Amino acid sequence: MLCWLSETPLDKNRRYLVKHTTRTAKCLFSSIDYRVDVNTLEQHANPTVNMNDIAHVAMKVQQPLAFDHYQRNRASGSFIGSFEKRVG
DSSP: OEEOOOSSOOOTTSOEEEEETTEEEEEEEEEEEEEEOTTTOOEEESOOOOTTOEEEEEEEESSOOOOOOTTTOTTTSOOOSOOEEOOO
């Protein structure tokens, strides 16, 4: 699950960089499964993910990222908004 914080909608066909703690890795979004309507909690298939949308996605990351289960450790079980478009 992610909350998209960029003003530019998520584009599944673009490459991005993700920063988690001190590591930066290249990534692609392999699928956007659904967007969550925060008012009704309904799941919308084939969504466009815009700023502040919450969506269930799958990412392919070029390098392994170490993380914990969110309930076990919130600090290392999440990362916030450091997705950037890959230049070049």
